Amino acid sequence: MAPVREILVMVSLLKASLAVFSAAADKLELGYYSETCPNLEEILATSAKLKLAEAPTTPAAVVRLLFHDCFIEGCDASIMITSTPDNLAERDAEVNRDLAGDGFDAVVRAKAAVEAECPGVVSCADILVIIARNFIELTGGPSYPVLKGRKDGFISEAARVQDNLPGSTLNLHQLLRNFKSKGLDMEDLVVLSGAHTFGFAHCKQFHKRLYNFSRDRAMDPRLPPVFASSLKAACPERGDDPGLVLPFDPSTPFAFDNSYYKTLVAGNALLISDETLLAKRKTREMIREFARDEQKFYQEFGAAMQRLSSVGVKVGSDGDVRRDCTAFNR
Numbered sequence: 621m622a623p624v625r626e627i628l629v630m631v632s633l634l635k636a637s638l639a640v641f642s643a644a645a646d647k648l649e650l651g652y653y654s655e656t657c658p659n660l661e662e663i664l665a666t667s668a669k670l671k672l673a674e675a676p677t678t679p680a681a682v683v684r685l686l687f688h689d690c691f692i693e694g695c696d697a698s699i700m701i702t703s704t705p706d707n708l709a710e711r712d713a714e715v716n717r718d719l720a721g722d723g724f725d726a727v728v729r730a731k732a733a734v735e736a737e738c739p740g741v742v743s744c745a746d747i748l749v750i751i752a753r754n755f756i757e758l759t760g761g762p763s764y765p766v767l768k769g770r771k772d773g774f775i776s777e778a779a780r781v782q783d784n785l786p787g788s789t790l791n792l793h794q795l796l797r798n799f800k801s802k803g804l805d806m807e808d809l810v811v812l813s814g815a816h817t818f819g820f821a822h823c824k825q826f827h828k829r830l831y832n833f834s835r836d837r838a839m840d841p842r843l844p845p846v847f848a849s850s851l852k853a854a855c856p857e858r859g860d861d862p863g864l865v866l867p868f869d870p871s872t873p874f875a876f877d878n879s880y881y882k883t884l885v886a887g888n889a890l891l892i893s894d895e896t897l898l899a900k901r902k903t904r905e906m907i908r909e910f911a912r913d914e915q916k917f918y919q920e921f922g923a924a925m926q927r928l929s930s931v932g933v934k935v936g937s938d939g940d941v942r943r944d945c946t947a948f949n950r
């Protein structure tokens with residue numbers, strides 16, 4: 621066992637690193653670019669609108685991209701980096717291969733629009749956080765203030781992804797442990813999972829629930845029969861197209877609303893990680909409340925997105941402002 625003095629040193633180091641984490645997030649400001657890029661919000665609002673008109677799948681793609689960015693190295697646009705012969709970057713990790721191209725494209729275009737007016741000033745990390753909020757608003761969801769001043773990170777490694785991102789077969793306990801490791805709690809988990817109110821999942825993400833659930837059961841017994849039949853019809857046991865996707869919320873797959881929670885209450889959760897949110901009384905109550913009260917969900921979602929967007933942020937010389945979001949500055 622480590623001597624007491626060593627343990628005390630470890631505890632104080634841990635405290636110091638937590639202090640650095642929250643101190644960095646505390647340095648973010650609403651008006652960070654008010655002198656250097658006063659029209660930033662308008663530029664990004666227009667950019668999001670143009671992209672949405674072209675590709676309605678973009679909002680969900682961008683919001684997922686933000687989540688995957690923030691959970692690895694913090695919200696520092698590390699997800700945007702393209703791999704080179706010397707570095708396999710985050711976006712090429714197995715679990716990130718399905719991130720939709722429209723998400724990356726939305727950030728690249730937004731950055732180009734910003735650079736045309738304010739060159740070299742606005743970080744890709746801030747752009748991703750701001751346009752995620754814009755797309756949520758454009759699809760009917762809440763608006764919320766975005767603090768700014770994040771810097772872009774210097775590290776993007778595929779090898780760091782797997783252990784930090786929660787998988788679709790995790791149970792509630794495992795999801796909570798993952799969220800806690802990012803400074804987020806049970807409420808954040810239930811509220812942020814509400815982002816599954818828009819967007820799609822590939823059949824492979826829930827295939828096991830339909831055909832190969834456990835040693836004694838072919839199918840997940842929690843799946844209601846009618847829902848299971850519709851999933852099976854869309855995702856056959858063999859020979860299915862790997863590109864096949866189904867909406868999380870079939871009623872309004874492109875709208876940000878509270879119908880994700882209605883599908884959960886009805887038992888029609890697509891992923892095990894969605895279904896498992898019903899496992900505790902506390903989380904079940906939240907789900908029922910959000911299914912009943914859309915405004916309550918919106919209010920809490922906006923606040924939780926602000927917490928998500930603060931995870932592991934870098935300020936000052938811990939990062940820089942990339943000229944091109946997909947490559948480190950040289």
Ligand code: HEM
Pocket residue numbers: 677679680681683684687718719720786787788789795809812813815816818819820821822823825891893
């Ligand atoms: C709680 C743990 C979570 C797990 C296990 C999880 C897992 C997944 C999986 C497996 C997909 C389908 C990917 C595919 O097949 O292409 C997906 C899609 C999505 N996720 Fe999550 N997710 C989680 C939390 C979140 C959070 C916190 C957000 C955002 C705040 C989010 C936003 C999205 C969105 C918007 C989509 C749809 C993407 C699209 O259509 O392009 N997810 N998620």
